[in-house]
Amino acid sequence: MTNIVPFSSFTPFSTTTIIAPRSGGVTRAVKVEKAKLRPAAPKTGRFGLAAEPRPVARKIEVKAPPPPAAAQLYVHNGQSYVRSEVFEHWLDEAARRVIAQKPGRMSGSYALEIVAPRTTRTRHFGVMERPLIELLMRCRVITAALSPDRLSVSYGELGGELSLTLTEFSAP
Structure with missing residues (x-):
């Protein structure tokens, strides 16, 4: 029929x-x-970083490669400055290494301590803050564009990596 x-x-x-x-x-x-049903992600009723399965931590320690030199971070495209290909490549590689360490996440204000090896790439401390904050945002360790309330940068470790320590910040 x-x-x-x-x-x-x-x-x-x-x-x-x-x-x-x-x-x-x-x-x-x-x-x-x-169609076969797929298991849904657990609903927490929260969005953004609050919905992340990673726990909120009071102290996070991660290792990351140093960012590119200051002159290589941004390029002018005729109208404004944008991230360079070198900077984007560093962000991708550094994010993979940080995520592999399975850090927790910060829920609010934090203090950032950076211990860097003494090299030509790390001699400008003021330039290191912005790339590292963008790296931590990409890895969802901190909330979007939240700068640290206290920043401490020093030379100390041997080797080629930076040691980043984020601690929960409480005003004195």
Whole structure:
């Protein structure tokens, strides 16, 4: 039996056989399967960083590679300054390394302590703050564009990585 209306089904929302007329008068049966349900993410009723499964931490310690030199961070595109390809590449690689350390997240104001090796890339402390904040935002360790309430940068470690320590900030 051929239905008058093509693609109508006898039992909707289940495994059905659809019969549709083809040109030349030949009909063909097509089996359609119901979509399988996928497990949904648990609903917390919160959005943004508050909905992250990572716990809120009072102290976070991570290692990260030093950012590119100050002259390589941004380029002028004719109208404004944008991130350079070197900076974007560093952000991607550094984010992978930080996320692999599985840091917690900061819920509010924080103090940032940076211990850097003494190299030519780390001799300008003032330039290191912005790239590292963008790295921590990309890794969702801190909320968007939240600068530290206290920043401490010093030379100390040997090796090629920066040691970042974020602690919960409470005003004295």
